[in-house]
Amino acid sequence: MKKAVKTKAKVLLVDDHAVVRDGLAQLISREPDITVCGEASSAEEALTAVMKFQPDLAIVDISLGGVDGIELIKNLKAIRPLVALLVLSMHDEARYAERALRAGASGYVMKREARDRILEAIRAVLRGEDYVSERLQKSIVHQYLHAAGGEQKSPIDRLSDRELEVLTLLGKGLSSKDIADRLHLSQKTVDSHRTHLKEKLDLSGAPELIRFAFEWVSSQESL
Amino acid sequence: MLSSNMVAGESAVGATQDALREREITFAALARVAPVGIIRFDAKGRCNYINDRWAEMTGLTIDQAIGDGWIQSIHPADRHAVLSRWDAMREADELFREEYRLARPDGTTRWVLAEGTALYGYSRQVLGFIRAVTDITAHRQLEAELFAARAELELRVQERTADLEAEMAERERLEKEVLEIKDNEQRRFSRDLHDGLGQSLTGALFQSLALQRDLESAQSPLASNASRIADLVNRSIAQAHDLARGVDPVPLRPDGLMNALAELVQALCNAHPLDCAFECDEPVVVEDNSIANHLYRIAQEALTNAIKHSGGSRVQTRLERLADRITLTVEDDGSGLPAGESHDGCRGLNIIKHRARLIGATVVFEKAAPHGTRMRCSLPSPGAGTNVEKGS
Numbered sequence: 369m370k371k372a373v374k375t376k377a378k379v380l381l382v383d384d385h386a387v388v389r390d391g392l393a394q395l396i397s398r399e400p401d402i403t404v405c406g407e408a409s410s411a412e413e414a415l416t417a418v419m420k421f422q423p424d425l426a427i428v429d430i431s432l433g434g435v436d437g438i439e440l441i442k443n444l445k446a447i448r449p450l451v452a453l454l455v456l457s458m459h460d461e462a463r464y465a466e467r468a469l470r471a472g473a474s475g476y477v478m479k480r481e482a483r484d485r486i487l488e489a490i491r492a493v494l495r496g497e498d499y500v501s502e503r504l505q506k507s508i509v510h511q512y513l514h515a516a517g518g519e520q521k522s523p524i525d526r527l528s529d530r531e532l533e534v535l536t537l538l539g540k541g542l543s544s545k546d547i548a549d550r551l552h553l554s555q556k557t558v559d560s561h562r563t564h565l566k567e568k569l570d571l572s573g574a575p576e577l578i579r580f581a582f583e584w585v586s587s588q589e590s591l
Numbered sequence: 592m593l594s595s596n597m598v599a600g601e602s603a604v605g606a607t608q609d610a611l612r613e614r615e616i617t618f619a620a621l622a623r624v625a626p627v628g629i630i631r632f633d634a635k636g637r638c639n640y641i642n643d644r645w646a647e648m649t650g651l652t653i654d655q656a657i658g659d660g661w662i663q664s665i666h667p668a669d670r671h672a673v674l675s676r677w678d679a680m681r682e683a684d685e686l687f688r689e690e691y692r693l694a695r696p697d698g699t700t701r702w703v704l705a706e707g708t709a710l711y712g713y714s715r716q717v718l719g720f721i722r723a724v725t726d727i728t729a730h731r732q733l734e735a736e737l738f739a740a741r742a743e744l745e746l747r748v749q750e751r752t753a754d755l756e757a758e759m760a761e762r763e764r765l766e767k768e769v770l771e772i773k774d775n776e777q778r779r780f781s782r783d784l785h786d787g788l789g790q791s792l793t794g795a796l797f798q799s800l801a802l803q804r805d806l807e808s809a810q811s812p813l814a815s816n817a818s819r820i821a822d823l824v825n826r827s828i829a830q831a832h833d834l835a836r837g838v839d840p841v842p843l844r845p846d847g848l849m850n851a852l853a854e855l856v857q858a859l860c861n862a863h864p865l866d867c868a869f870e871c872d873e874p875v876v877v878e879d880n881s882i883a884n885h886l887y888r889i890a891q892e893a894l895t896n897a898i899k900h901s902g903g904s905r906v907q908t909r910l911e912r913l914a915d916r917i918t919l920t921v922e923d924d925g926s927g928l929p930a931g932e933s934h935d936g937c938r939g940l941n942i943i944k945h946r947a948r949l950i951g952a953t954v955v956f957e958k959a960a961p962h963g964t965r966m967r968c969s970l971p972s973p974g975a976g977t978n979v980e981k982g983s
Contacts, residue, residue: 383790385786385790385791385793385794386794387790387791387793387794387795388790388793388794388797389794390794390797390798391793391794391795391796391797391798391800391801392794392797394797394798394801395797395798395800395801395804397801398801398804398805398808431785431786458785458786458789458790458793458831458832458835459785460832460836462854463842463850478832479789479792479793479796479828479832480825480828480829480832482793482796482797482825482828483796483800483821483822483824483825486797538874539874541845541846541874541876542874543873543874543912544872544873573870574870574871574872574873575849575853575869575870575871578846578849578871578873578874579846579849579850579853581874582844582845582846582849582850582874586844
C-alpha cells in the first residue's frame with residue numbers, strides 16, 4: 369500500500385468482544401492509511417458512535433450478543449448511508465454473507481480467514497468496492513443477487529413474471545404441486561418453468577434451485 | 592292298580608309280586624349305597640321317599656321332607672327358580688339338570704347338582720318322579736377360587752403391564768430429555784466455541800499480526816516467529832469454527848435441514864472416493880429445529896454406515912415430502928446388511944432407530960435393487976397441509 373494518503377481513513381470497530389476490538393485496533397494502528405476512530409460493543413453504541421465519529425468504515429460483527437446484526441447493518445446504513453460496512457464474523461459466509469450484503473454491507477470476512485484478508489478487505493471496501501471471498505464470488509446466488517443493483521443485467525431480470533413467481537413460491541417452501549394449485553397451472557407447466565429457471569440461472573439440479581429460491585426470498589425479505 | 596292282572600291267576604300274580612318285591616329291594620339297596628342323595632315323588636310331585644344320603648345332605652328327616660316338606664331344603668334365594676323349573680319339568684316330561692343351593696338347618700349352605708326324571712308305568716303313565724342330588728360345594732368352591740385367582744392374575748398382569756408401559760414411557764421421556772439436553776449442550780458448546788474461544792483467538796491473531804508488523808518494522812529476525820504464531824492461531828480459529836459447526840450443524844432457518852444435508856453430502860463427497868448425491872426435488876421445510884437436528888444426525892449416521900461398511904461405490908441421499916410425510920432416504924449400492932448377526936454398524940443402526948423413535952418417525956432398512964441397503968426414515972410432516980409461507 370504505497371498510495372500516498374493525506375488523511376487516514378477512519379474506522380469504527382463494532383464487536384461485543386473487547387479482545388477482538390483490541391487486537392484489531394492494534395493491527396490497524398500499524399497501518400499508515402487507516403486509523404481506528406472509535407469502538408462500540410453493542411448495537412446501540414454503534415448507532416451513536418457512527419454519528420459521533422463519522423467513520424469512513426465500520427467493521428461489524430453480526431452476532432452482537434444475540435442481537436440481529438443484519439438489522440444493525442440496515443440501521444447503520446439508514447442513518448449514515450455514506451459509511452462503508454464490512455462484516456467480520458465467526459459465521460460461515462455461505463450462511464450469512466448474502467443477507468449481510470443485501471442489507472447494505474460491502475464486504476464479508478470470516479474470522480477464520482481474517483489473517484490474510486482483513487486488511488485487504490478494509491482497503492477494498494474503502495475504495496468503494498465489494499469484498500467477498502473468491503468462493504462466494506463464484507457462488508451463482510451471489511453473482512445474480514449482487515449484479516441486480518449494478519448496470520449488468522441480472523439473470524433474475526431475464527426471468528419472466530411467471531418464472532419469478534414460481535421461484536418465489538418455491539423459496540417459500542411450496543412444492544410444485546402447491547405452486548400449480550396456487551397459480552392454477554398444471555404441475556407439468558410448473559415443472560417446465562422450473563426447468564427454464566434452472567437453465568436461465570445456470571443451476572445444476574433441484575437442490576441448487578431450491579437453495580437459490582430460498583436465498584432469493586430471504587434476500588427480498590431483508591431488503 | 593293291579594286289577595287287570597287279577598284274571599291271570601294265582602301263580603301269575605305271585606310271580607309278579609315277587610318280581611316287584613325284588614325290584615323294591617334292589618332300589619332300596621341302591622338308594623342306600625349310592626353316593627348321591629335320592630328323593631322320590633308321587634305323580635302329584637309330593638315327596639314320598641328320601642335316602643339317608645339326601646337326609647344327611649339337607650339335614651332333614653323323612654318326616655320333615657315328606658309331602659312338600661322337602662322344599663324347605665332349598666335355599667330361599669333359589670327356591671322360586673327351583674320350584675318353577677320343577678313344575679315345568681314335570682309338565683315337559685324330560686330329563687333335567689340344575690344347580691342350586693341348599694340351606695341346612697345348621698345355617699350352612701351347600702351347592703348341589705340335581706338330576707331328575709319321571710318314573711313311568713307299563714302304559715307310560717307317570718308313576719312319580721325321582722331326583723338324584725350330588726353335593727358340588729367343593730367343586731363350586733374350587734371353581735370360584737380358580738375364577739378369583741384368574742381375575743387376580745389378570746388384574747396383576749394389567750397392573751404390571753400398566754407399570755411397564757408407564758416405565759417405558761418414562762424411559763422414553765428420559766431418553767428424549769437426555770438427547771435434548773445433549774443437543775442443547777452441543778448448541779451451547781458451539782456458541783461457546785464461536786463467542787468465547789473463537790473471539791479470543793481472533794483477538795490473539797490480530798495481536799500477533801500487529802506484533803509481526805512491529806518486528807518487521809524493526810527488521811527483527813523474530814518477525815517470522817510472530818508470523819508462525821499468527822498461522823497457528825489462525826488454524827485454531829478454523830478448528831474452533833469446524834468444531835462449532837460439527838456440533839450444531841443445522842442452522843435455524845426454514846431451509847436449514849436441506850442446506851445442512853446438502854453440505855454434509857458435499858463434505859463426504861469431497862472426503863471419500865464415493866459417488867455421493869443429494870436429491871431434494873421439492874422444498875422440505877422443517878421448522879422444528881430439534882426434529883431437523885435428529886434427521887440430520889440420522890442421515891449422518893446412515894451415510895457413515897454406507898461409507899464405512901457397505902463397500903459400495905455410490906451413496907444417494909434423498910429428502911422429500913410425500914403425502915404429508917417427510918421422508919429421508921439413504922441408499923447405497925454395497926453388499927447389504929449382514930442378516931441378523933451383530934456387526935460394527937449395529938451401534939449406528941441403534942442410534943438411528945433411537946433418534947427416529949424420539950421424533951415419532953418410522954425407520955426401515957431394506958435391500959436395495961440390485962444390491963445394497965436402503966434406509967428410509969419417515970415421519971408425519973409437522974406442518975402437514977399448512978404452508979410455511981410468510982408474508983413478503
